[in-house]
Amino acid sequence: MKGTGMAAEIIDGKAFAAEVRERVAEQVAALKAGPGIVPGLAVVLVGEDPASQVYVKNKGIQTVAAGMASFEHKLDAATPEAEILALVARLNADPSVHGILVQLPLPDHVDSAKVINAIDPAKDVDGFHISNVGLLGTGQKALVPCTPLGCLMMLRDHHGSLAGLEAVVVGRSNIVGKPMAQLLLGDSCTVTLAHSRTRDLAAVCRRADILVAAVGRPEMILGDWVKPGATVIDVGINRVPHPEDPSKTRLVGDCHFDSCAAVAGAITPVPGGVGPMTIACLLANTLTACCRANGLPEPAGLTA
Numbered sequence: 497m498k499g500t501g502m503a504a505e506i507i508d509g510k511a512f513a514a515e516v517r518e519r520v521a522e523q524v525a526a527l528k529a530g531p532g533i534v535p536g537l538a539v540v541l542v543g544e545d546p547a548s549q550v551y552v553k554n555k556g557i558q559t560v561a562a563g564m565a566s567f568e569h570k571l572d573a574a575t576p577e578a579e580i581l582a583l584v585a586r587l588n589a590d591p592s593v594h595g596i597l598v599q600l601p602l603p604d605h606v607d608s609a610k611v612i613n614a615i616d617p618a619k620d621v622d623g624f625h626i627s628n629v630g631l632l633g634t635g636q637k638a639l640v641p642c643t644p645l646g647c648l649m650m651l652r653d654h655h656g657s658l659a660g661l662e663a664v665v666v667g668r669s670n671i672v673g674k675p676m677a678q679l680l681l682g683d684s685c686t687v688t689l690a691h692s693r694t695r696d697l698a699a700v701c702r703r704a705d706i707l708v709a710a711v712g713r714p715e716m717i718l719g720d721w722v723k724p725g726a727t728v729i730d731v732g733i734n735r736v737p738h739p740e741d742p743s744k745t746r747l748v749g750d751c752h753f754d755s756c757a758a759v760a761g762a763i764t765p766v767p768g769g770v771g772p773m774t775i776a777c778l779l780a781n782t783l784t785a786c787c788r789a790n791g792l793p794e795p796a797g798l799t800a
């Protein structure tokens with residue numbers, strides 16, 4: 497099929513995310529009707545980055561649509577670190593809050609690691625607290641970062657078992673690349689974690705049955721880096737000038753979609769792939785945290 501256009505199946509993250517949110521909403525309704533519990537998610541946004549504002553607003557809308565309570569805390573960009581830590585302490589102590597997300601990146605004067613590690617690990621629905629990172633790394637029950645969890649759900653849905661597959665993750669950030677590698681290892685893939693110092697990245701990528709791109713470089717991964725039939729998961733969210741109208745922008749991934757789709761067996765689009773799954777998994781994690789906090793059974797099919 498190479499050179500003759502599209503070969504790959506498009507993995508519809510938008511539709512998959514809607515199904516996940518539906519399952520979350522059903523279980524939220526049961527919690528309300530039964531024990532009378534309403535799961536609550538608090539989102540903390542420091543500063544006025546327009547992209548973050550849109551994203552936080554979407555999360556709030558989808559949280560409420562799933563029947564959960566949404567608490568938004570918008571702080572000025574100059575808010576001292578101590579004030580952010582005080583807010584986190586209040587949210588930790590608030591029994592109506594089951595999940596806490598502090599939107600990243602934080603302004604430069606704030607120590608992000610300090611803020612994240614101040615979150616009660618049981619409420620850390622991003623899965624960024626050192627305690628959750630350590631639990632994931634040792635194969636124990638944790639709250640798992642939303643973006644890699646969403647990728648894993650799509651991969652399991654597409655492949656069934658991932659055991660023995662060669663997985664290459666490009667990008668080693670704490671929020672995407674590293675936890676993605678841990679989850680793939682947990683599902684018995686043979687995992688390679690590539691980064692900016694990797695030699696001959698194209699050749700490394702070509703080994704992959706599963707190729708996950710989390711680099712933050714628009715359309716960097718090209719079709720001839722992809723093994724024929726591989727599954728390509730494109731995590732990248734990059735705003736680039738619109739080709740026809742430079743006053744507008746357009747969203748592209750870290751993979752060059754057309755050339756990769758011509759070779760891959762399956763591929764996630766941008767937008768409509770990993771992004772919507774991230775938000776759906778945030779809601780799933782909030783439900784999971786709420787069930788654990790109340791000693792109730794875990795929601796089925798929504799955890800790693």
Ligand SMILES: NC(=O)C1=CN([C@@H]2O[C@H](COP(=O)(O)OP(=O)(O)OC[C@H]3O[C@@H](n4cnc5c(N)ncnc54)[C@H](OP(=O)(O)O)[C@@H]3O)[C@@H](O)[C@H]2O)C=CC1
Nearest residue numbers: 643667668669672691692710711712731732733770771774
């Ligand atoms: N869809 C979603 O829900 C989400 C999407 N994203 C998107 O995913 C992308 C990655 O995000 P994030 O992990 O936070 O990014 P970071 O900037 O934290 O990490 C990028 C990683 O890519 C590596 N890298 C950079 N350039 C190259 C290169 N030329 N060759 C190989 N590796 C390279 C870096 O390597 P090194 O460590 O050596 O510097 C680093 O490990 C971004 O586009 C972001 O917007 C992020 C979160 C959620």
Ligand SMILES: Nc1nc(=O)c2c([nH]1)NC[C@@H]1CN(c3ccc(C(=O)N[C@@H](CCC(=O)O)C(=O)O)cc3)C=[N+]21
Nearest residue numbers: 597598599600601622733767768769770771772774775
């Ligand atoms: N503490 C924290 N947790 C995060 O999970 C987190 C964060 N900080 N900071 C920023 C990144 C980025 N991120 C995205 C989530 C959804 C979409 C998403 O829904 N994207 C849509 C398109 C949205 C649009 O059109 O702009 C899509 O891909 O279809 C994108 C990006 C979560 N992040």
